[in-house]
Amino acid sequence: MNENIESVRCLIIGSGPAGYTAAIYAARADLKPVMYQGMQPGGQLTITTEVDNFPGYPKGIKGPEMMEEFKQQAERFGTDIRFGVVTEVDFSQRPFMVKADDGKTISAETVIIATGASAKWMGMESEKKFMGMGVSGCATCDGFFYRGQDVAIVGGGDTAAEEATYLAKLCKKVYMVHRRNELRASKAMQHKVLNTSNIEMIWDSAPEEVLGDESGVTGLRVRNVKSGESRDLKVMGFFVAIGHKPNTEIFVGQLDLDEMSYIKTKPGTTQTSIDGVFACGDVQDHHYRQAVTAAGTGCMAAIEAERFLSN
């Protein structure tokens, strides 16, 4: 074997709750896991504020702090955690070949994919400018800061509907901006949204610009896509809920993906279409998308990798 190629028993790609939990279990099973943290070490939780629904933290914990604790726990059992991004994989034969942006080529007996998903954004300059200053991708994380105020949310799917009803409980008024005149959300969620008195639907409209000053967001300019007319909504918060995108670009052509590009796993397991490659967390779950479910599947992936190696 080429001496520049590093051999590992278990390679973990990604470092959210799924990746770190897989690392804790794999390290304790003596698989000597190597982890590449990816573009956003700690994953989506590092862009949230308070996490109040992860068991074991009765007083809540900040997302970035929680991920630091996960990391320390993975390191305690000997995970080799590397700051870097996996750029290329070849799963056509075992051991699998993986390249990272630190110049290393790795030959891995098993691979655990925990690359997660990323929230989709509208792509406006002003959205970027006010990110974390009134622009948010997670109502359950940040809604609390807008108690008693007016906010806007964009999107017409189940996530937007759920988040709008969540915000309606905290905020004075919620403008729900949707580009069509019919919601994509399930009938039950549509009913809930349309029967919540402080949610106002702004149909056939698209956000044009987030308005604000040095204090943060002060409004949202929306344009009616049919009439072309614009109007300004006076809001302190703007929530984007137009879906998520799984981080699976490097696995296209290597693994079976579903129609939304999430990695397909065999029901009740984390096994992908290639034996020895496992997927856990949001990269294979568009439904629950919770830290605790991601951690659960991370544990499953490590146990399955261990069993695979001992067979």
Ligand code: NDP
């Ligand atoms: P979806 O893809 O279902 O919905 C995205 C919404 O955002 C659509 O209404 C879409 O409009 C709109 N949108 C997309 N891009 C843009 C854009 N550039 N500008 C303006 N609007 C845009 O994503 P969700 O996150 O809502 O849901 C993902 C999956 O998870 C679904 O299968 C959903 O059912 C499921 N889910 C289930 C839940 C539950 O059962 N409790 C809770 C949350 C999600 P348009 O409709 O015009 O395409």
